[in-house]
Amino acid sequence: APAPAPLRATAVAAGLAPLTDLFTERLLLADKVAAAKYGTDKPIDDPAREQQVLDDVAARAVGLGLDPDAVTAVFRDQIEANKLVQRGLYARWDAHPELRPTERPDLVQEVRPALDLITTRVLAALRETESLRASAACLPGLSVAAARSGYGHELDLLHLAGLGRALPSVCGG
Numbered sequence: 001a002p003a004p005a006p007l008r009a010t011a012v013a014a015g016l017a018p019l020t021d022l023f024t025e026r027l028l029l030a031d032k033v034a035a036a037k038y039g040t041d042k043p044i045d046d047p048a049r050e051q052q053v054l055d056d057v058a059a060r061a062v063g064l065g066l067d068p069d070a071v072t073a074v075f076r077d078q079i080e081a082n083k084l085v086q087r088g089l090y091a092r093w094d095a096h097p098e099l100r101p102t103e104r105p106d107l108v109q110e111v112r113p114a115l116d117l118i119t120t121r122v123l124a125a126l127r128e129t130e131s132l133r134a135s136a137a138c139l140p141g142l143s144v145a146a147a148r149s150g151y152g153h154e155l156d157l158l159h160l161a162g163l164g165r166a167l168p169s170v171c172g173g
């Protein structure tokens, strides 16, 4: 039998790209979340909403044949990454009032439904990438995929830091 071809980081990265692109899309929505809350009495942290997101993904993971704890860990990281970006934007807007958003999106009617659509796509991508994520090539491939997603979306340093925060639970889960 022919020797198996080596698994190239770029091939693994291509397989993980849908996931890192979705993480990036979710992080870009942090700008809308922050704009919805900034200057209101709504705090960045909403533990009840977080629990709702996590309970929902855990239940849907079971339906997809995925490990609910592993899926929950991935979404916990997405939430932490999102709050990291929100806090960075608050600091930026506090220091530079001219950069403050001029419109306040509706969190419940507009922004959370957009996050929920991404949740469904992330769950499907986690299902699609189950074997890649369990492989030893996951971490290097994920690094390449995330770098490409970040550059492709022209992320600034704050959002790149958020993307880094979104990744630790992806491999081996």
Ligand SMILES: C=C(O[C@@H]1C=C(C(=O)O)C=C[C@H]1O)C(=O)O
Pocket (backbone or CB within 6 Å): 033, 044, 045, 046, 047, 049, 050, 053, 078, 079, 080, 082, 083, 112, 115
């Ligand atoms: C995105 C929001 O802000 C925070 C981050 C969340 C998330 O990433 O899903 C959920 C609740 C909040 O702690 C939000 O309030 O919807």
